Amino acid sequence: MSVFAFLEQVSAFGVVVIDPEARVVLFNRAAEEQFQRQAAEVQGRPLAELLVQAGAETLGRRRDGAQFPAEAARSPFSHDGRTYTVLFVRDISLRRQVESRKDEAVALASHEIRAPITSIGVALGIMAQTPDLALPDNVRRLLIIADRECRRLRRLVEDYLSLAKMESGGAPFTVARAELAPLVLQALEAVRPSADNERVGLEFVDEAHGAAAVVDADRFVQAAVNLFSNAVKFSPPGAAVTATLSCRDGRVRLGVRDRGPGIPAAFRERIFRKFAQAVDSEAIRKKGTGLGLSIVKAICERLGGNVGFESVPGDGATFHIEFPAA
Ligand SMILES: Nc1ncnc2c1ncn2[C@@H]1O[C@H](COP(=O)(O)OP(=O)(O)OP(=O)(O)O)[C@@H](O)[C@H]1O
Ligand SMILES: [Mg+2]
Incomplete structure (x- = not known):
């Protein structure tokens, strides 16, 4: 079986093979599904019509212009003295959705724990910083540690929330x-x-x-x-x-x-x-x-x-x- 015939058969990934000029020479069944395009219509077209780089993200482009987040592993190979590149393409929309749900859940949890951390922090801060409280030394030491750790926890929660808000576009920016x-x-x-x-x-x-x-x-x-x-x-x-x-x-x-x-x-x-x-x-x-x-x-x-x-x-x-x- 030739390498092209083999790649044609791969079903776990969309497979796109491009020639040295970055034009499509092979587009398998799975790729047709992902990109919603027929092999016949993309043959000879530049790869840039199918995959675009947006910052750190790779996006696949469907025929109707819709885009999907993609992961494309590339591997060059020689055939008849020319260097082709095979791209194994995966549509990662589902993974992205799961990630963003997870982020939302963590953001919600962070939000809910912010209030109790604040009250604990206030109480610990007062106790740790009131010198005339008659406390055994070891208790005071523990209080100081608890106060410091509580502040660290509060910062973590604040940072996380601030990041989650910015990433979701929800944080107000006054420019x-x-x-x-x-x-x-x-x-x-x-x-x-x-x-x-x-x-x-x-x-x-x-x-x-x-x-x-x-x-x-x-x-x-x-x-x-x-x-x-x-x-x-x-x-x-x-x-x-x-x-x-x-x-x-x-x-x-x-x-x-x-x-x-x-x-x-x-x-x-x-x-x-x-x-x-x-x-x-x-x-x-x-x-x-x-x-x-x-x-x-x-x-x-x-x-x-x-x-x-x-x-x-x-x-x-x-x-x-x-x-x-x-
Ligand atoms: N100026 C630097 N020199 C060396 N390593 C750095 C420097 N800045 C960042 N790093 C590395 O990058 C990591 C991530 O930095 P980042 O600021 O995101 O987190 P952090 O400083 O560890 O924690 P946080 O900023 O949340 O308090 C650091 O832990 C460190 O390993
Ligand atoms: Mg830092």
Whole structure:
């Protein structure tokens, strides 16, 4: 059986084979189902009419223009001295639906636990911080731990809810043209106490000279705070974190440079995923939950900006967020 005849028979995936010019030469039964198109009508057509890339997402296009989220694994092979590529395509709409239901359920649960956490937190906070309460030392120590953990739990729930709302498009964004340097300073002030605590310096280099963008000021600060807090958290004591605001090609960019361990190559691809942390250690989990960068990404996407990073493992990382200048 020839390789083409074999691929034709595959039924678990939609199979699309393209020639070296990225034109369709084979379109199996399952692909006809997925794309709602006949093999005869797509033969010789460019692959780009069937699959489009939207950011990190691959979308399949049906004949009527409807789109479905797809996953397409590619594998090149040679045939008669030419290099073809086979794409195994899966329609992942159902998986996406399940994911979004799961997200909604978790968001609802988070919402319901927010109120009791708040009351517990208030009570613990008062007890832990009232010095003249006659409490045995060990009880006071436990109270302090409970108070700290309660605050951590509250932050986790708040972060999760804020992210879930942004992702569902439900969070209100109040956008207006704003000069970014003052917002960067505001974010730096917010992380200064923890930077001082860790003996990490904070520097600000403003090369943008009054550059502005159309942003939700609070959300921009929230994004910047998340980048600064990571930079501080991963910096060795005595090192400095440098924030640089610059403006180039109509875009304003905030870069955040640190001298920490950098991002391991194997982690790069997962870094913006919810709850993703490079080092799975108790110490790191104590210091965060892995939601910060997902929040940064969601904010940037809502504001028409983007987030990225460069890092040489062992020589620190530079994260940036970027928005169209206004
Ligand atoms: N500047 C950095 N240097 C080294 N690693 C980083 C840096 N920024 C992020 N990371 C890696 O990416 C992971 C995810 O970052 P993210 O901000 O999403 O979560 P977190 O800081 O662990 O927790 P949270 O922000 O929710 O408190 C971190 O745990 C760390 O492994
Ligand atoms: Mg973080």
